[in-house]
Amino acid sequence: MGEKSVVAFRLNGEDVDLDVPSDSTLLYVLAYDANALGPKYGCGKSQCGSCTVLIDGDPVRSCDVRVSAASGRHVTTLAGLRETDGTPGPLQRAMIAEQAAQCGFCTSGAIMQAQALLDRNPNPTESEVRSALNEILCRCGTQNRIVRAVLRAAEEM
Amino acid sequence: MNKTLSMSRRGFLTKTGYLTIAFSVPLGMSTELAYAEDALADAHGDLRSNPMLDAWIRVNADGTVNLMIGKVELGQGIVTAFAQVAAEHLDVNIERLDILSGDTFHAPDQGTTAGSNSMPAAYGALRVVASEVRAALLELAAEELGVSFDDLTVEDGTITGPNGEQTTYWDLVDGETLHRQATGHVPIKSHEAFRLIGQPVPRLDIPGMMNGETTFLHDLRPEGMLFGQVVRPPTYKARLLDVDTAAAEAMPGVMEVIRNGSFLGVVAERQDQALNAANALRQAADWEVESDLPRNENMKEWLLSQEAIVSKKKDEPRANGPEPTKVIEAEYYRPYHMHGSLGTSAAIATLDNEGVTTVQTHSQSVYPTARAIAGMLGVEDDKVHLQHVQGSGCYGHNMADDAAADAALLAQAVPGRPVFMQYTREDEHRWEPYGSAMVIKTRAGVDEDGNVLDWDFDVWSTPHGLRPGGNPARLLPAQYLDPPFDEIGIPQSSGGPPNYNTARNAIADYAFPGHVVTDHYIPKAPLRVSSTRGLGAYANIFAAESFMDELALDAGVDPVEYRLHHMEDQRARDCINAAAETFGWDSYEGGNNRGRGFAYARYKNYAAMSAVALEVEVNPRNGRIRVIRVVTASDAGEIVNPDGLKNQIEGGLIQMLSWTLKEEVRFDDTRVLSDDWASYPILTFNEVPQVENVLINRPGEPYLGAGETLVGQAGAAVANAVYDAVGVRMRDLPFTPSRVQDAIRG
Known part of the structure; x- marks a missing residue:
């Protein structure tokens, strides 16, 4: 474990300065130092997507990069998609409206991945949504609900 | 900022102003446990082992209601369904409920949340408790308002008398302790009056998940x-x-x-x-x-060569009648699943x-x-x-x-x-403890029209249910301590009716003149195993419903028609017909390597039932199977939450499609080789088909557990559709591209 050093980035619009070992995994820093609820450990090797966050708008598997990947950049998690009053944002509302979860463990990663798609392509086709989410695994079998939610969000955004 | 656990979870127990209802009004009945006959049947052991009303429900002066349950949320929406039942029978809005589930010190022991048993087991207890709490509060209200009990109405905890006089649940609780046994003598609201049960009430935990709030451990x-x-x-x-x-x-x-x-x-x-x-x-x-594992590619032979405990799960051979004109046999294999x-x-x-x-x-x-x-x-x-x-x-x-x-x-x-x-x-x-590998051999003697006269079904399997119970040896770390807990206690029997275990759903629900089911149980665990969705049901239904298709085609009869011919139960027939009609079975035109497949089963022969019709396309060059669309038709008795039920059924279907098409635990003689999602792939978004779910509601009928409504049907329907598409019969799971290619090449 490396020497501690200060890492600074913006998390959901707020400046964060953390004194953490420089070789820490981004996921654990977000989860346990910055207390971001959302990204989850699922596999540790970019296979399942449940740890997905946005760095400068791009989806990144936070389990598989060091914290330095976020240094000086904008990191977005579920909290960053909320409205300013803390209520769910458009994609989150669509996920609630479609009841697009069972256990919900993949939800955070799926939402972040879908948000990145919608930011790039505000009116995706169903097949574009499926392809964008293809590296997000869901074990409960709620894929169709998630796809419907993303399409609903696109319509409402 | 760190949030301490004691506040986030245990908040309500330390809430000030907490009150419980005092039953100052004698209700004219013994406080001994004396259930009315129907309540006794319904209330299940959950209430008999936790008879105190305040073990389940507490009504607070601040207008909230604590609901304490021993069943737990696993993503199946059970907490929301329980909230619907409690709020319905209490006559309060669901938002008032503060729910604590699965706390061994503070919620009633309802055992294990498994086997699609939660609604059937807990519903009876919950509705009795909620109805009795409601009745007790109305008794208090009747006295306070000086009116007759029968003239009172309740709306979200506000009680109104015949002349508009009012009080509330929250005003009536007076600080004395409710500690009183359920009686089973209170009338229970009938389904015609339901306002919450039967509605697609949104899951209580979903907004927090989506919004990134504390939800998970x-x-x-x-x-x-x-x-x-x-x-x-x-x-x-x-x-x-x-x-x-x-x-x-x-x-x-x-x-x-x-x-x-x-x-x-x-x-x-x-x-x-x-x-x-x-x-x-x-x-x-x-x-x-050590290096003593059988290797996954040898597992079928291993199962068939072990010393097994043999028992008949159904033993009704035909006593007399004609010799079959033909005997048809088949053998099916399911690998270990995660x-x-x-x-x-x-x-x-x-x-x-x-x-x-x-x-x-x-x-x-x-x-x-x-x-x-x-x-x-x-x-x-x-x-x-x-x-x-x-x-x-x-x-x-x-x-x-x-x-x-x-x-x-x-x-x-x-x-x-x-x-x-x-x-x-x-x-x-x-x-993890996997779902056991299994072999099934089927044999049918048929008459001149191809209908079944004799049905023989033989199952080989290692154990399925090795939950901890109270046994430390079934907790993984305990096996490695000094001294080790090494008495895992593999059962010497594979379980009997009604739930069975390896032989779950080995008995088909069709009316066959001769019907024999034999279980060959191998009480060993070369790989660690325990309860995995459906236990033996997935493989048994896969085999039985594949074999029904083989028999129908051999008889030259449409597979749906063939099933109906052998099925007497009307609710099952309704599911089969609904799936076939919604799919457009009779007007289906395949061709171009496309085909349709059908399957039906009733989980555990007594829980919810589901028929599946689906279409696949097979690429003969690379052996890939694409499931294009699926229709399910299910009967789970009276529906508590139709959206939750659809979510469970579709989720089960998709997971079982994943097992069927892709999944197998690989292992050599030393260790498990499937150690990530690359070596144990599962179905992805691009591979998930369109699904339409038809629900057949049965108001007033008992709730049937639905978490495993759809298990082996998915496997059989795919196998049957692949046969329809390209004429090859897949009997060994999973149907990987290389296996399909091999089958096509003969």
């Missing part, structure tokens, strides 16, 4: 939390000969290295530090390793200064697992407190209980500090 951050990891042996029976812990102990952040027999673990200040130290320990450990929880199992354990170990866990079986952990730690049962918090979906007995045990062991080394322990993906994949 993995979201808890108790003050002073440390991070633990366990170093698993290289193989099941490996023995730790020697380990030099010095290097790991000197690593940054390492608080404790724990060695007990062959159990090796570490506690550190940070998660990365715990993982790094665990890796260092793994490098430094010297193990004695639960494959997307999040690896985790737990948080804390040893307090009174010697109580409290564990936050996502176990399905907090009550028996608490006893098993107490046994492992060598303490009294009241020194282990389990609290259920949601985790990743489990689909059966995954590693949640092992994680609770591991965390509890690690926590003993750092009293007063909470220890969070989450498995690595490799550990979860390699060590």
Whole structure:
């Protein structure tokens, strides 16, 4: 474990300065130092997507990069998609409206991945949504609900 | 900011102004447990073992209602369904409920949440309790308002008399303790009056999940939390000969290295530090390793060659009548499957200064697992407190209980500090208790029209149900302690009616003149196994419904027609017809390597029933099967929450399609080789078909458990559709492209 050093980035619009070992995994820093609820450990090797966050708008598997990947950049998690009053944002509302979860463990990663798609392509086709989410695994079998939610969000955004 | 667990979870127990109802009004009945006949039948053991009303429901002066249940949320929406039932029978809005589930110290022991049993088992108890609490409050109101009980109406806890006089539940509670047994004598609201039951009430936990609020065990951050990891042996029976812990102990952040027999673990200040130290320990450990596994490619032969305990699960051969004109036989194989929880199992354990170990866990079986952990730690049962918090979906007995045990062991080394322990993906994949591999041989004698005269069904399997119960040896870490808990207690019987085990759904629901089901149970576990979605049902339904298709085609009869010909039960026929009609079975035109497949089953022969019709396209060049669209038609009795039911049915279907098309635990003679999602792939978004779910509601009929409504039907329907598409019969799971190619090439 490396020497501690200060890492600074913006998390959901707020400046964060953390004194953490420089070789820490981004996921654990977000989860346990910055207390971001959302990204989850699922596999540790970019296979399942449940740890997905946005760095400068791009989806990144936070389990598989060091914290330095976020240094000086904008990191977005579920909290960053909320409205300013803390209520769910458009994609989150669509996920609630479609009841697009069972256990919900993949939800955070799926939402972040879908948000990145919608930011790039505000009116995706169903097949574009499926392809964008293809590296997000869901074990409960709620894929169709998630796809419907993303399409609903696109319509409402 | 860290949020302490005691506030986030246990808040209501310390809430000031907490009151319970006092039953000052004698209700003219014995307080002894005397159930009315119908309530007795309905209320199930859950109420008889937890008869006190205030063990389930407390009404508070602040307008909230505490609901305490022993069943737990696994992503199946059960807490929302229970809230619907309680709010319905209490006549309060669902938002008033503050729900505590699966707390071994503070919620009634309802055993294990499994087997699609929760609604059938708990519904009866909950509606009796809620109705009795409501009636007791109305008795108080009648006295206070000076009117007759029968003239009162209730709307969200506000009670109104015939002349508009009002009081509320919250005004009536008076601070004395409600501690009174349920009687079973209170009338219960009938389904015609339901306002919440039957409605698609949104899941109570979904908004928090979507909004990134505390939902999961993995979201808890108790003050002073440390991070633990366990170093698993290289193989099941490996023995730790020697380990030099010095290097790991000197690593940054390492608080404790724990060695007990062959159990090796570490506690550190940070998660990365715990993982790094665990890796260092793994490098430094010297193990004695065995190589005695059968290898996955030999598993079918292994199952058929073991000494088995043979028993007849149905033994009704035809006594007389004509010889069959033809005998048809087939053999089917199911490999080991993983639960494959997307999040690896985790737990948080804390040893307090009174010697109580409290564990936050996502176990399905907090009550028996608490006893098993107490046994492992060598303490009294009241020194282990389990609290259920949601985790990743489990689909059966995954590693949640092992994680609770591991965390509890690690926590003993750092009293007063909470220890969070989450498995690595490799550990979860390699060590979880799989669903057993199985072989099924079928044999049918048919008459001149191809209809079944004699149906013989033989099942070979290792165990399916090895939940901890109270047995420490069924907790993974306990097997490696010194001295080890090594009496896993593999049952010497494979289970009987009504649930069965290896033979679950081995008895078909069709009316066959001769019907014999024989179970060949192998009481060994070369790979660790336990309850996995449907137990034996997936393979048994896959085999039976594939074989029905083979018989229909041999008879030259449409497979749906053939099923209807052998099916007497009207509700089953309704499901079959609904699926066929909605799919457009009769007007279907295949061709171009496309085909249709059908299957039907009633889970456990008594729970919910479901028919599936689906279409596949097979690419003969690369052997890939694409499932294009699926129709399900299901009857789960009276529906509590139609959206929740559809979610469960479709989710089960998709998971079973994944098993069918892709999944097999691979292992050599030493170790499991499927250790990540690349070596154990599952269905992805692009591969998930369009699904239409038809629900047949049966108001007034009993609730039928629905979590496993759709298991083996998915496998059989795909096999039958592949045959329809390209004329090859797939009998060995999974239907990987190479297997399909091999079959097409003959």
